[in-house]
Amino acid sequence: MPRTIRRAVEGGKHAVPECDSLCANAPGVGVSQRVVRADRVRSAWGGALMMRPVLAMVLLVSLPMYGAPDDGMRLPRTLAWSAYPTGTQGYSQAVAIGSVLQREYRTNLRVVPGRNDVSRLATLRAGRVQFSAGGSEAVYAQEALLNFASPLWGPQPLRLAMWSIADSCSFSFAAAADSGIETVADMRGRRLTWVQGAPSLNNGSRTLLAYADLDWDDVEKVEVGGYPASIEAVINNRADVVGGGCNSPPFLRLEASPRGLRFLRMPHDDEEAVARVLDRLPWYIPHLTTEGPTIPDEGLEVFTSPYPMLVSMADASEELVYSVVKALHVHFDRYKDNAPGANGWALERQHFERAFVPYHEGAIRYWREIGAWTDAAQARHEENLERQAVLQEAWVAWQSQVVRDTAPSGEDGWLGALRATWAAWMQGMPSDAETFEQGWLKARRAALEERGMVTIADD
The missing domain is CATH 3.40.190.10 (Periplasmic binding protein-like II)
Known part of the structure; x- marks a missing residue:
């Protein structure tokens, strides 16, 4: 590529200062990603491109890097x-x-x-x-x-x-093979990892414990600092059981360790056990996993859920x-x-x-x-939109109630209301996180029950 054109592409003095909204907002996007239009190019570079029509065409095609112009796709650099x-x-x-x-x-x-x-x-x-x-x-x-x-x-x-819903599973219990644990019921009194700051993992564990009508009080909780640390805890004999995806690469380390690896069975013919799991997490599904270390050829009955879920x-x-x-x-x-x-x-x-x-x-x-x-997909989508709206309304109402209950009185008008609200937030909001959470959970449950929506077990 000629030096002048290369300098323009790299952001030199002849670069064209134009970028659409997507490009402008994308993290890390620079001049090299900008969408250059032919008329601006001619203006910036004068007649240079007029003398090199073939090169100009190549440049205009290669600069955007957002996908072909006729496929509706626009990906940032x-x-x-x-x-x-x-x-x-x-x-x-x-x-x-x-x-x-x-x-x-x-x-x-x-x-x-x-x-x-x-x-x-x-x-x-x-x-x-x-x-x-x-x-x-x-x-x-x-x-x-x-x-x-x-x-x-x-x-x-x-x-x-x-x-993604894989042939493996999104979350199940894996025990050290030398622990003697083969079923969820065998976990009573044994050591189970609890990951700090990971409520989805911990609630997943609590949900699978419900399969055997157990809870965190029925096992020994071993706190760890992250998901990889939970695997290390079992390898190092600080814990006996860990929750994770059946095909998660860290499980290979546990399998290769002296303790070994065994995934626990959760037979689906126990209808009451399955119902207890689905009552807590309705997006979980009974699943026959066929992928993962130590998983037998005939598969293993477990539960799964979408993982990863790509959200924005x-x-x-x-x-x-x-x-x-x-x-x-x-x-x-x-x-x-x-x-x-x-x-x-x-x-x-x-x-x-x-x-x-x-x-x-x-x-x-x-x-x-x-x-x-499909029509069924659209109907479900609209139900989920309504659910989010109900939750948002309940949240606003709950916070407003806290403000009303704690705000000082005695000053009228909008300024008084503003000062009262500020004072409530600074002084009156429950300082105890558990108190705030319990109040919100009650308000949330009431709002969902009023609309006939599933509450998800939150006790």
Whole structure:
């Protein structure tokens, strides 16, 4: 490429200062990603391109890097999403997908590992990433449950793009083979990991304990600092059982350790046990897993849920979400075998009508475009939108009630109301997080029950 043109592409003095809204808002985007129009190019470079029509055509085609102009796709040069820590199934899948995006669109997928649920979604809410590829924390954030029941969070307007349901499983119990534990009932009195700042993992464990009518009080809780640390705790004989995805790479380390690895059986013919699990987490499904270390050839009866779930905020660019979903679907064959569980992103495993979080309009646009979006999917989507609205209204009403109950009185007018509200927030809001959470959970349950909606076990 001639030096003058190369300097323009790299942001030299002749670069064209034009970028559409998507480019302008994308993290890490520079001049090299800007969409250059022919008339601006001629103006900036005078007659240079007129003398080199062939080179001009090549430049105009190669500069955007957002996808071909006739396919409706516009991918930024840099895309970011949060995921579980390095070495996990979700992180490995993100890396495999990123490799395809780089080859096909020259889009760099920056995977931001988060050690817990809050950190993964905090970066999403703050706009530092455009997507989060996590697990059930997306539902808990929507519902304002567990760590998201604090005044700093509340119900989050998340939107689903797509998900993965792999042949393995999203979350199950794995015990050290030398522990003698083979079923959930055998876990009574034994050591189970509890991950700090990871309510989705811990509630997943509590939910699977319910299969045998157990709870955290029936086991010995071993607190660890993150998901990888939970595997280490079992390897180092600080714990006996850990929860995680059946095909999660860290389990290979446990399998290779002197303690060994065994996944626990959860037979589906015990209807009461299955009902206890689904009462706590209705988006879980009975599942026959066929992938994972030590999983027998005939499979193992467990439970699973979508993981990863690729979510964005409701105000994410429709064009961006559409483009990402389309890229993941069109190039599925290019990454499905390149990471554990990546085959779960297949179209036939999306199950739109079973989602518990509403879809983003950009995703719906693509699924409808290829004929995959059904009336049942739309009905479920609208139910989920209504649920989010009910939760948001309940949250506002609950906080308003706290303000009314604690605000000082005696000053009328809007200024008095403002001062009262400020005083309430600074002094009167429950300083005890548990007190605030319990009050919100009661208000939340009442609002959902009034509308005949499932409350999800939160006791």
